[in-house]
Amino acid sequence: MSPALTRVSSALATLALWLSAAGLIGMTLAVAWQVFGRYVLNSTPTWTEALSIQLMGWFILLGAAVGVREGYHLGFDILRIALPGRPARLMALVSHLVVLAFGLAMVWYSWDLVVGTWTATIPILGWPGGIDFLPLLGGGALISFFTLEHLYNLAAGHDDGTGA
């Protein structure tokens, strides 16, 4: 990837990390409000649980996509570290390709889910049902994009130090 595209990718990752962090803070505020409402205001808000679950979807998928770029996902990488360059590179290549395929499938099928459930309604929030699957769509797209960046680096012979 050209330096310009690396900058785009880096900017996207930063944005995703900030949004994911905002999701975490949003979840915290919503659930705290639920407790405050129940014990202080004597009326339990009903929307807090549904909203915080929506936020959690974005928090997880965006944070996990950044994890794909930064390489902090949990995995069993000791074998690849122990092996010499060529097999290790081959393993990294296959691994990236599998993650790319999964990311693309995530985009493809969650789009179907978004469209297929759009006319349904999320209880309490009253939003279109398809909104439930938007985090998968966005997360899948970012996972695919960041994996393409890894594949480019691998092909160009850069060791980006992030493994799969």
Place this chain on the structure above:
Amino acid sequence: MSPELIILFGSFVALLLIGTPIAFCLGAASLATVVYMGIPPLVVFQRLNSGISVFSLMAIPFFIYAGDLMIRGGIAERLVRFAGSLVGHMRGGLGQVNIAASTLFGGISGSAVADASAIGGLMIPQMQKRGYDTSFAVNVTVSSAIIALLIPPSHNMIIYSLSAGGSISIADLFTAGIVPGLLLAATLMLVTWFVARKRGYPAEPFPGWARVATYAVSAFPGIILIGIIFGGVRSGVFTATESSCIAAVYALLITVLVYRGMNLAEFKDATFAAVRTTAMVLLVIGCAAAFGWLLAFFQVPSAMVAFMRSISNDPIVIFLLINLLLLFLGTFMDMSPLIIITTPIFLPVVTAFGMDPVHFGAILILNLGIGLCTPPVGAVLFVGCAVGRISIWEAMRTIWPFYGASIAVLMLVTYVPAISLWLPSMFR
């Protein structure tokens, strides 16, 4: 084994071995199996989405967030000072302080890695200065970090409860970890005492009760966090998720208003750290929901029960086998994915042999906690060695008494159900 199961397990293991992140091993293996079966692949992502749309899942990021906030707010220093005034005068004083501080720390964070870096970061340099061998300092730090996993709040217990289908009471699981955690602390303190006597490690002077009281007051706002969480969940005032959220809000208020140890940049760091630690674990849980659905579809759990029965009908043998297998897996895999993957397979087996699911939770957490301290892959061991700046092998040469103590406690917890089940039964 049916071809579908060969694809499911074969692709999972193959991907795992080439270093694919575990979430994607689970997801891609499920996807491949579903495609082979001719079921619409959409179902994998439906399962994934419902796996991560669970309110009680939120307790995991909240507890980790609370811990990250507390650590950056300087709670570890206060706990170490308080623990030092309490047990520093015992033989091997700073080693004992390390263990006691980890036990207190366990009431704030359920993360053994956070414990090893926060407590180890303070204690290892102090111990080096006082003439303790670095390998000993690292051994104590690493093995006592397991205590933090058992003392509530323990987000790993929540992962276990969710992996078991969410039917096991989190209040009971939290309660079940307390006695095993204290037993482990006591056993490690005993080992430390013996090693210290053999090597002539010093004891610190007792600072007097006035000093103990001062340090207790300074640590108190941190220590009552466990009271809020435990009391809230146990009494039913809060759900586990709500209590974890209160813990995060409380941690922020305490560090900003009382300890005044946090600025905006540190708040940002703590938030990003919590995002990085938990988003990936939660994605593993989501992908495991798809994988677990297929396991149930092919009735793998009941096949596993039948298989274990064909090996032995004696629960003692079966529990030992499962412990050995978990210890083996724990040497090269991380804790949370192992909980997520092994719970649906082993829980039906142990319950078929008469074990209470709450009891198994305590065993699982302790067992996999020991795995965090063993090479080749042991996150806690790595952190301890990094803080002490010694190689894994240097740490390994002297760690055996501590491994022995942890495994002895594991065996006690496995074969004496009362150690984990007595305290929860008192609350029923």
